[in-house]
Structures are given as C-alpha cells and as structure tokens.
Amino acid sequence: MGKLRVSYGTQGNDKVGRDFPYMPILSPVQMNGNNPIGDQPRVGFRQTFIPNQYVTWESAEKFNVGLDLAFLRNRLTVTGEYYINTTKDILLNPPLPDVIGVGTGYPAQNSGEVQNKGWELVVGWQDQVGDFQYRATANLSDVRNKVTKLENYATNLGDRVRLEGHPLDAFYGFIAERIAQYDDFDLVDGNYIPKFPYQSGDIVGPGDLIYRPSSPDDTEITVGKDRHILGSDIPRYTYGFRGDLAWKGIDFSFFIQGVGKADGFLTGSARHPFINNSAMPQEIHLDRWTPENPDASYPRFVYMRTHNTRLSSYWIEDASYLRLKNIQLGYSLPKRWLEGSKLGKVRVYASADNLFTKTDFFYGYDPEVPTGNSGGYYPQVKTFVFGINVNLQ
C-alpha cells in the first residue's frame, strides 16, 4: 500500500572553474595589445589568476524524506517528498576591495552556505473502463532558497545581491513610489528644484521616478541606505498537469505546466528607449509621461541617462505563468487492417507545443527567459506538427 523512505548523504564538488586555484597562473598577452617596443610586435606575459591558498571542496548535504502511497487497487497513487539540501563552503568569487588589483578576476573562495528546502507532491489517477483508458497526473512543488551564511565581502551589492536570510542573487535596488508631477517641484530661475529627496548627481525633472527614502526625514537618496530586496527570480510553486486518454485506436494527451510565483525584470533596449544609440521606442512607450499625459505607465523620455532606468521596484515584473506545453491527438490504424502487409503499426498524429500561455509578464516576452534579459532571447515558439509513424516488420 505504501512505503516511507529517508535518505541522507553528502557530495563534494571541486569543479569550480579552474584547476589549480591555489597557484598564480601567468598567461601571454597578445601582440595587438602591446606597445611595439623597438618597433617590433611584442608578446607580453602577466599573472591572470590570483591564488587562494585556503580553497577547499564545496560540500552538499542532502536529506530527503519521501512517501509513496497507492490506493484503490493502485489506481490512485500519491507521492510526497520533502528535502533539505545545504551546500556548504560554496565557492564564490566575491568582489574584494579593488586595492588587491585583480581587475575583475576575483579568486574563488569558500564563502558561504546556501540552503534549499522544498517539497513535492505528485498525485496520479489511472483507470480503464471497457475500451476507454485514462490517466491524469498532477504535480506541485515548491522550494525556498536562502543564503544562510556568508563570509566577508561576499555580499556583492549590485543589482543582484547575496545577503544572509534572502535567496541567492535576489534583486536589490531602490523602491520607486510614483512618477513626479509638476507640483512636486519648485520653479526657481527656470530650473525645476525637486521637493522630494533624490540621488545627488541625477538630473531630476517632472516625469521622473520618485524613490522612497528609508526614513521620512531623509533629505537625499543614497545607495548606501535606500536599497532594499525587491524580489527573486527563483520560481516558487511549480506545477504541472498531464492527462492521457486512449479509446480504441485514438490517443489524446495534453500537458500543462506553470510557475505560481516568480519575479523577473527586463533591461536595456527590451524595456527602455534611448538608453543608447540603438534603443528605439516601442508602441507601449507611447504611454509615457508628458505634460498632457500625467497618468502614464512609463516615465518621461530622457536621452542616455540612467536615473529612471536603473533597477528599482518599478521595473520588477511578475514572471508567473501557465502554459499549455503540449497537446497531441493521434490515431493508430487497427491491427486487422495491417495484417498481411509489411506494416506493423501506422499512427497519424497532430500535436502542438506552447499553444497557449497566460502570464502578466511584459508583453511579447517569454516569462521563462533569463532574468535581466535585454532582448537577446527569442521567445519559445508555438509549434504545430502533423506526422505519421510507420513501423515496418
């Protein structure tokens, strides 16, 4: 009727980008980068990797508890899993104070611990009534990812951040409240002086984003104190549903999958116009702030300035989705029609992939693209296939 299983184990990983991370490696510098001393092309040599004498294995501890149950003459099956995976001594390349002089090639260091706790539930039903067989399977899973320990320097404060107690590479930035209007400014000598706190160095005018300071008495926004965790791209509540039907020679199946909760964002010319000389506005940008359109969804256009387009809560998108991944209908010719011929089985079918996606993600973009995509990933395409399978004997 059922069984309970428990497992525990540890695994090590030393595939961490390079062999010999504890030795300084030197590499040649090609001639097209070097001063032609003596008017001759020259080859240079320099240290390209800085050693870390204390580097050691990453180790992953995995603990899993599972339950398999079957009821009603094995027609109903239920499987549940719960797991805790802890990866210790994670090898990261945390940015160090740049006086160390390694450019961007920071050495790998064992610098943290990440924990994934999750569960999974699969329920299946299968039955047969006369010639009609059917089966349905549903699964739901969730995982919580958390950085549980972080050594010095490993926090990596940028748009993505590693902080203790939060998911790995969570989004980090200002919280944007709303778009500024004319009455948020004083007009002094033809210049708009904001009445609200803003980051020094930003040229702020009506139509720009207002960021929230961490305390109401603050007079300016700084990256030191006003950035917060905005979300994470690690998906939560992943689910799927699969159904199969078969009757006489006809078979039909479909597969739905989706993610219940995830965050994402788009950058670059995918989302913003005029951030460089090739980012053109899209139709959706017609709804930008202008004096005649104060209730806009997009701030005012500025040329090549980053004070609105930097990552903030304004640009975080909902990357949850539901997708009809595959649907297929087929018909196999009855065996008696094929007796005497060389054919063992003939099946005609029609199937479609990615037929339908329901999501609130930014229009036109696939919610499954890597986060921070700037328009370089083509969305997954709808595919229609018609085919015929022939088995010869």
Added chain:
Amino acid sequence: MNSNMKNALKKITACTLGALMLTGCSDFLDRTPMDEIVDETYWKTQQQLEMAATAIYSRVKAKNFVDMENLGENTMWPTTNQYKDIGSGVFPVTQPTVDNEWRNMYRDIRECNAFLENYQTASETEPGAKERLAAEVRVIRALAYSFLVSFYGDVPLIIKTLNPGDPELMDPRTPREEVIDFLLADLDAAAAVLPAEIPSGENLGRVSKGAALALKARIALTEQRYDVAEEAAKAVMDLGVYELYSNGDPATSYWELFTDAGKLANGNNKETIFARLHKLDVIMHNLSREIQVPDQFARFVPTRSVVESYLCSDGLPIEKSPLYNDDTYESVFENRDPRMRQTILAPGDTWGGRYDGRPVAENPDPTVFMVPKFSQDGQGSVTTTGYYYKKYVDPGAVPTYNRDDNDIHHIRYAEVLLTYAEAKLEQGTLTQADLDISINLLRDRVRMKRMDLAFLAQHQMDVREEIRRERRVELMLEGHRYFDVRRWREGERLGRDIEGVKAEWFPQLTAPGSSFRISEDGHLVAQWNRRFEDPKNYLWPVPQPQLDRNPNLGQNPGW
C-alpha cells in the same frame, strides 16, 4: 608460523613500508602543473622579465589619455560620455568610470608589484638589464599612482601583492603627502639607474631617465612642490638629449609632430620623452577618425573658450589686440598664434570630414573644408560648436575605422619646459632668462612673438595668466586640461556652459524653427547644465563599490 600468519605479516610489512615512503616524500605530491605557467616556474630569465615588462607597458593609458580631454572644457563629446559627465559635475557616486579607474589603476599597480617582488631571482644576459627593467616598471607604477592621487586625493599605498585574506585590504587611505613622498623617492631611484639617451633600436619606446624625471616634475608641480618640480625639470633640460620637433617649416612643425611623421619609429622625434607606441596592422587606435568623423558628429570639437584663448600675432590677447577681428568665421583665424591654425581647422584647410556645411552641389572638392556643418545628413562631419580640430589627425586614417597608428605622446619636452617656467614663477624667481630657455623655445618653433616680461608689464598682462595660457595652448587636446584646471584651483571654468561660434556668422543657427540654443551674448551654446562645486568637484568620490567593501576608506569632502 603457519602460512596464513606469514601472509598477514607480509601484508602488514608492505603497508608499513609504503606508508613510511609516502610520508617521507609528501612533497612528491605537490606538483606544478605541466600545462600552465605559474609563478614558481616563471621569473627565471631576462627574456621572461622583458615579456612581463611588455605586459606592464601595455597598461599605460594610450588613446584613453586623450579621451580625458573630455573632463575639461577644451572639447565637447556630442553624446553622453562618462568623462564628460564627470567634467560637467553631474554624476552620482555610482558612476561606472569612477569605479573602473580605481580598479584598473590598482590592477596595473599589482602587476608592477608582482614584477618588483619576483625579478631579483632571474638571470640576465646583459649586465644591469634586470635593474633597468625594474626601474622602468617603477616609473610606470608611479604613473598609475599619479592618476589615482590626482582623482581621489588620499589613496591606499600598496607596494606589494596582496592575497585575499590580507588585513591590508581593509586599511584606510594613506594621506596624499605620504604617497607623493614615496613616488618622488621611487622616481629618483629609477632615474639613477635608467639611461639618459633616448632609447632607440630595439629599445625604442622604453622608459628613460628623462621620462622618470619628467614624471617627477609633473607630479611635484601638481602637488605644488615647486622647488622639486623646478629641479626635476631642469635636470631633464640639462640632459641635453631632447629638443623640440621641427621639420624646418614653422607653419607645420607643431601639427606634424602629431601625425605619422612624428612617430618615434621614424627617428626624427627628439621631443617626445614617453609615448604609447602604435604600429600599423599590429596595434592601432581610432583617434584620427574620431576627430573628423566623415559621416557623423565629430567626437572632439574645439569650444569657444579654446578659440578665444590663442593670442594674436602681436602677442596680445584678443580683448586687447587691434588685430583681432571677429566679423566672420574666417577672420577669427587671421593674425593669431600660429599654433591655432595647426590645432584647429581653418577654412581652406584639407580635411577628412568629406562634405562640409556647403550644399553638396556647390562643393567641388570635399577634401577642402570651408564651412562648418551643423546638421547631420550622413555626408560629412558635423560639429556641435562650429569648429573642428586638426591636431592628432592623420588624414589617411580618417576614412577607415581603428587604423590610426599615430603614437600617443604622453610626456613631451614641451611639457617639461612649461613646468620649469611655472615652477619658477610660483616660487617668485622667474626671470626673462628662464623664459628664454623654456617658453620662448616653444614660441620660436612656430615663429610666434616671444614672451617678454617687460612687454607683459607694459600691456598690463598678468604673467601667471600668460604662463597658464601658454600651457593650455601648447598642450591642447593631449589630455592635460582637467588636471591643470584643478591644480590652478580654477574649477569654476568647468561649470560654465560650453559655447561655440558667434551665431550671426551662420544664419541657420537663428532661423525661426531651429533648435539651436544661443547665449545672451550671441554665441551658440553646445552644452548647459554644467556644475562645479568647490571643494566637492576638485576630487572624485571614493567609488561606492569600494566603500561597500571597505568602509575604512572614508569619503572625500562634499560626497
């Protein structure tokens, strides 16, 4: 004993012997990789030292140094540019260039430190080669530090290679004075070892004694240690190996220095003390094309303040000279310091910018420039100020992308002469004789009226202002402006609007419906919204990512 026990005994003996062998030879297992080069196997021969030094030379700023003109008000990049933002005073603490400069300079310094820590054990094939290479590396390290100190003020002084766990990573910044003391002493030590003659043959382009001393003079002048600057500059002059470049024709000598003819490899240039060399098909850059882009906006354009800074040929500034005439665009170029026409493109000059401001149908020869072009049509070079540069332009390199092989002249003898004059002035000991061995050599090269103290007094011209003007004019578009303006505490110049031509010269600028901005006194305005705050903008902020990683660095005033 029976056979079982004998077998067991054999096995135990074998295992023990094996264990003993392994523990005795445990470093047998510490191997260096056979397919990579590591510190333990490098740093052995002179050739290896030379290759390491070559890599360090490649870190010296090349065209990037000229790009730093965008920090000043001698030029205006047509679109957004990080240096321009910093020079305009409108940038946040998170500006990428502020962090990149810090990170890149310390990266270069680490390479120099790695060399200096490891070179002693190498064998050399020429006596003295190791120490000479080490001295060259010291000078390049001092150059990197000179940028750091100039931008950030106090900076951590790192003179050995650091590893990830070292406590020095979290040290606070070393005071500026201490860093400078170290650099000046290091440059003296390097100069003592380096040869005095200009490197040539297979050593062409190397650092020489003159380079070490000239850099010492530059750094001392910036830090207002005028006595040290004077002494170092005079030492370079007394070496007797440098002289100003001339091809015999005062109307083209100055311009020619910055073209192919002035390359160190051609053997005619005894003025350049240190340059970033380039070579056709090996290493090239794009400066010529960027100055006279033949189908878009020119990236470097002279501004009104540049054009008005040149003296007239009678030695008087434009506001005092009867020779100055600004009725038309062409007349502005007449009767001026000859360096103006060798720096700035004048009507009638040949250029690479193709179709100028005249309609294409009226332009029989696009290699000749007559009228500036203000609007883009893809047919010729466009200017935001109405002027174009011709210095540093090699006409053959303009039509192609990234095939300019001009050397970038970092330190010229001209700079040393100017440093000498300025250092003597600031100590109050400047005499006419000093001018005659320094600034007047520059004037003689282009056959400009000499600078004469009596003449200046007679016309109520301020000696300091004239020496500063001379420096600006001579070193135009070489990357020095931002550093000079801050040294002289004249930062408010950087906060003023960037202006261009007089609007009445070109009716299309004031035509109804045109979007050109005109200032109150009738000049085209190319950039406004510039700001300069004292003392905040005299230094760059310590980059935010560095502060995040090491709060002990502290921050500069006003940031």
